[in-house]
Amino acid sequence: MSNVPSRGAPPGSPAGPGPLTPPADAVPPVRHPDAPAPGEPLGAHYEHCFGCGEAQPHGLQLLARAGEGVRITAEFTVKPAHQGAPGLAHGGVLATALDETLGSLNWLLRVIAVTGRLQTEFVRPVPVGTSLYLEAEVTAVHGRKIYCTATGRLGGPEGPVAVRADALFIEVKVDHFIDNGRQEEIRAAMADPDQIKRARAFEVNP
Ligand SMILES: CCCCCCCCCCCCCCCC(=O)SCCNC(=O)CCNC(=O)[C@H](O)C(C)(C)COP(=O)(O)OP(=O)(O)OC[C@H]1O[C@@H](n2cnc3c(N)ncnc32)[C@H](O)[C@@H]1OP(=O)(O)O
Numbered sequence: 001m002s003n004v005p006s007r008g009a010p011p012g013s014p015a016g017p018g019p020l021t022p023p024a025d026a027v028p029p030v031r032h033p034d035a036p037a038p039g040e041p042l043g044a045h046y047e048h049c050f051g052c053g054e055a056q057p058h059g060l061q062l063l064a065r066a067g068e069g070v071r072i073t074a075e076f077t078v079k080p081a082h083q084g085a086p087g088l089a090h091g092g093v094l095a096t097a098l099d100e101t102l103g104s105l106n107w108l109l110r111v112i113a114v115t116g117r118l119q120t121e122f123v124r125p126v127p128v129g130t131s132l133y134l135e136a137e138v139t140a141v142h143g144r145k146i147y148c149t150a151t152g153r154l155g156g157p158e159g160p161v162a163v164r165a166d167a168l169f170i171e172v173k174v175d176h177f178i179d180n181g182r183q184e185e186i187r188a189a190m191a192d193p194d195q196i197k198r199a200r201a202f203e204v205n206p
Pocket residue numbers: 007019045099100103112113114115116117143144145168170172174177178186189190195198199202
């Protein structure tokens with residue numbers, strides 16, 4: 001048995017609405033006035049990120065764009081390195097794509113947040129070579145808790161739904177990474193002016 005305390009019943013359990021349901025006093029999300037304009041590409045938050053980093057040859061290299069409101073679109077192409085079963089994307093890779101797209105919503109809120117919960121639904125297999133088109137949206141905010149949802153479609157915005165996720169992100173300060181990350185990468189990131197600029201675009205008061 002794990003000694004990590006439980007944060008509530010799983011969604012849909014008879015014990016209650018579950019940790020992915022915003023509480024009654026949650027508020028609608030507010031797009032930050034300095035958020036990137038709709039259609040603008042967001043770029044990677046970290047060049048070595050497995051989800052979005054351009055310096056990760058086997059990563060997803062997911063490209064996200066700001067949408068209207070607190071919404072994001074993103075795309076990635078499933079490569080042979082992403083297989084689970086022959087010719088099909090690994091479920092964990094698809095969960096990464098959902099997680100990364102949901103994490104990109106932080107650019108629009110201008111907060112840094114990490115995934116606390118991620119509930120995924122796999123609706124259709126996703127073949128290698130497919131371009132997965134993702135949309136994500138923040139649905140509610142309660143203190144540091146950010147409730148959000150995402151959908152991935154095969155081939156484009158009108159394609160059939162292949163994956164879905166509901167998630168809870170928790171706002172953190174930049175110290176979360178400085179205190180917990182391996183020192184060699186933290187030192188390199190802090191010495192990189194582009195990385196500091198990217199961290200600032202997430203966080204109003206770094
Ligand atoms: C120089 C460097 C530059 C770096 C520039 C970086 C740029 C930006 C990078 C972004 C990166 C994105 C990448 C993709 C998204 C990932 O994949 S992020 C990686 C995966 N996630 C993680 O590693 C998170 C690991 N977990 C943790 O570190 C801690 O559990 C957390 C999430 C920070 C929470 O701990 P905490 O701050 O102590 O929070 P705590 O005060 O206990 O809870 C706050 C509230 O949230 C609730 N809560 C917390 N966790 C949970 C949970 N799991 N379930 C339900 N409720 C929860 C609590 O119940 C509490 O609720 P209220 O009482 O306020 O109602």
